Structure formats: C-alpha cells, structure tokens
Amino acid sequence: MGALNHKFNENILITSLDKLLNWSRSGSEWYFQFGLACCAIEMMSAAAARHDLERFGAMPRSSPRQADVMIVAGTVTLKMATRVKRLYEQMAEPKYVISMGSCSNSGGPYWQHGYHVLKGVDQIIPVDIYIPGCPPRPEALIEGLMHLQKKMREEHVLEKKED
Amino acid sequence: MFWKRKKTDVTEQEIYADLSKKFGDKILEFMEEGTHNPTVIVEADQIGKIVSYLKDDERFQFDSLMNLAGHDPGAESELSVIYHLYSTELKHYITLKVFTSREEAVVASVANIYQTANWHEREAFDLYGIKFDGHPDLKRILLEDDWEGFPLRKDYVPAEFYRGMRIEKVK
Numbered sequence: 001m002g003a004l005n006h007k008f009n010e011n012i013l014i015t016s017l018d019k020l021l022n023w024s025r026s027g028s029e030w031y032f033q034f035g036l037a038c039c040a041i042e043m044m045s046a047a048a049a050r051h052d053l054e055r056f057g058a059m060p061r062s063s064p065r066q067a068d069v070m071i072v073a074g075t076v077t078l079k080m081a082t083r084v085k086r087l088y089e090q091m092a093e094p095k096y097v098i099s100m101g102s103c104s105n106s107g108g109p110y111w112q113h114g115y116h117v118l119k120g121v122d123q124i125i126p127v128d129i130y131i132p133g134c135p136p137r138p139e140a141l142i143e144g145l146m147h148l149q150k151k152m153r154e155e156h157v158l159e160k161k162e163d
Numbered sequence: 164m165f166w167k168r169k170k171t172d173v174t175e176q177e178i179y180a181d182l183s184k185k186f187g188d189k190i191l192e193f194m195e196e197g198t199h200n201p202t203v204i205v206e207a208d209q210i211g212k213i214v215s216y217l218k219d220d221e222r223f224q225f226d227s228l229m230n231l232a233g234h235d236p237g238a239e240s241e242l243s244v245i246y247h248l249y250s251t252e253l254k255h256y257i258t259l260k261v262f263t264s265r266e267e268a269v270v271a272s273v274a275n276i277y278q279t280a281n282w283h284e285r286e287a288f289d290l291y292g293i294k295f296d297g298h299p300d301l302k303r304i305l306l307e308d309d310w311e312g313f314p315l316r317k318d319y320v321p322a323e324f325y326r327g328m329r330i331e332k333v334k
C-alpha cells in the first residue's frame with residue numbers, strides 16, 4: 001500500500017476496509033512451503049491430517065506468486081540463502097516470513113563451525129515471527145501462525161508495513 | 164539364491180600377496196592393526212590399474228565400489244583417499260588407500276571403472292581439493308562454484324563473508 005501511504009485520514013470507510021482486508025488476509029495464510037531440512041517434516045505433519053493447518057485457511061503453495069507467508073523451515077545454507085532471497089522477492093505484497101526452528105533463527109546446531117550455514121535467515125530477509133525449537137512441534141508452528149494472524153489484524157491499509 | 168551362495172575363501176592377505184606379485188613396488192603396505200578393515204596402501208597414480216585388475220580378475224570380481232572417501236588426518240600430514248570394494252558375487256571386501264601430498268593432491272580417477280566413483284570423486288574434490296586425474300567432469304558438487312578453499316581440510320579457515328553474507332557470527 002505504498003502509493004496510499006498517509007494520503008488520507010482515518011475515517012469509517014478506511015477502518016472498515018482495514019477490518020475487511022485484515023480479516024480476509026488473516027483467514028487465508030497461504031504459505032510457501034520452504035522445507036530445507038528436518039524442520040520441514042514437522043511443517044508437513046502440521047499440514048497433515050492430525051493437526052490440519054487448513055482449518056485455519058493455511059494452505060501450502062509451491063509457487064512464491066501464490067503465497068502470502070514464507071515458512072522458512074530448516075537449515076539455510078549459504079548456497080540456499082541466495083535462492084531464499086530471490087524467492088522472497090518474487091512473492092507478492094503483502095508478504096510475511098515465519099522463521100521456523102533454531103537453524104533459520106540463528107544457525108542452530110551449526111552456529112559455530114558451520115562454514116556453510118547462514119546464521120539466521122533474518123540476515124537476508126525480514127522475519128515477522130520466530131519459532132524456537134529443534135524442531136518445533138506442529139503445535140508451536142500453529143501458535144506461530146496464530147501470532148501472525150494477530151499481527152495481520154492490527155495492520156492499517158494506509159500505512160506501509162515497515163520491514 | 165544369492166544369500167545362500169558360499170563366501171569365498173579369499174582373504175585380504177591373499178589379495179595383498181597377489182597384488183604385490185602383479186604390481187611389485189606399486190603396492191606399498193598392508194595394514195591390519197589399527198584399522199577397521201585390513202587395508203592395502205598403493206601408489207596414487209596406479210589406483211586405476213589396480214582397481215580394474217581387482218574388478219576383472221576371476222578370483223576377486225570386485226564389482227562394487229561401496230565407498231570412496233577423502234581423508235585429512237591433520238594439518239601436517241598427507242591427504243588420502245580410501246576405496247572400499249565389495250564383490251557381490253563372491254561376498255568379500257577389500258579396502259585400498261592412497262596418499263597424496265597436500266600441496267599438489269592428484270590421484271588417478273576410477274570414475275571410468277565404477278560409475279559410482281563419479282560423484283564420490285567430485286565430493287572429495289569439493290571438500291578436500293583432491294584432483295582426480297582422468298575424471299570426466301571434475302567440478303564442485305555440494306558447494307557453489309565460486310566457493311574458495313576446501314572446507315574439510317584441517318587447516319581450512321572460513322572466510323568472513325560469502326557473497327556479502329557473514330559466515331561466522333560476531334559475538
């Protein structure tokens with residue numbers, strides 16, 4: 001919403017529009033499945049029958065063009081990091097990033113002597129939600145998605161999301 | 164049935180003795196103590212000939228290269244490459260080992276004898292910087308092409324940045 005940034009004052013129309021957009025956005029967190037290592041198994045199991053992410057409207061997408069949320073689940077190697085950045089740039093606004101697991105939060109078990117691992121995906125792309133754990137259980141991922149929903153509901157259409 | 168086939172009686176000592184007879188001083192040493200498997204140490208530039216002899220000979224029939232690995236025991240010592248051979252016909256094993264210098268690490272390739280060796284040799288090249296003479300397509304397999312250095316060498320020091328990304332965390 002960069003073009004409309006602070007062009008209008010808040011009024012009943014704008015706030016209703018806010019509500020509508022935030023409600024629809026937070027109700028359909030289509031996530032870009034970014035399974036990079038073991039954490040991806042937990043992401044898959046969160047999407048599968050027992051935990052069933054789709055009841056929150058979260059659906060896995062394989063293309064950055066269709067996704068709203070990027071769940072970086074796993075070890076971001078330096079080789080992959082360039083691809084992560086490019087795929088993030090290909091996502092349409094508004095876009096959000098969840099960093100799942102110690103590896104993408106901070107390098108995880110590779111925080112030292114990991115010559116090939118990026119020490120935290122927030123070095124290359126802005127992260128909205130961090131989920132700790134190695135790996136985080138599906139419940140933790142669901143909580144992360146719910147925190148993101150909360151964040152989405154507080155957004156204003158006329159203010160640009162700061163990175 | 165293949166699992167009922169009798170194990171042959173060829174021992175590692177006999178293989179070593181036969182190799183010594185055939186290749187003379189190209190076969191350097193036979194190690195039994197201090198290793199997991201009895202190991203024959205051979206000259207680095209002869210490994211191709213030795214391996215194809217072991218593969219084609221009726222008595223040995225080593226038709227499978229189970230593993231090929233680079234090894235660096237320490238910053239002062241020589242690099243080595245280890246070959247684990249197995250005969251699916253006769254059910255016996257042998258381990259071969261070659262040494263090569265750290266500055267100019269060159270070993271003869273076995274990729275045209277065992278297809279398996281193609282990627283294994285690329286991995287050893289990628290991580291240890293061992294060049295395989297005669298390999299059809301020797302380039303990095305895991306790391307990016309513009310990576311500098313060979314990270315599994317004991318004296319490897321990670322760079323500070325890779326394409327603008329910091330590698331080690333600052334405390």
Ligand code: SF4
Binds near residue numbers: 039074134136
């Ligand atoms: S945080 Fe743990 S479980 Fe997740 S990718 Fe890293 S090592 Fe695997």
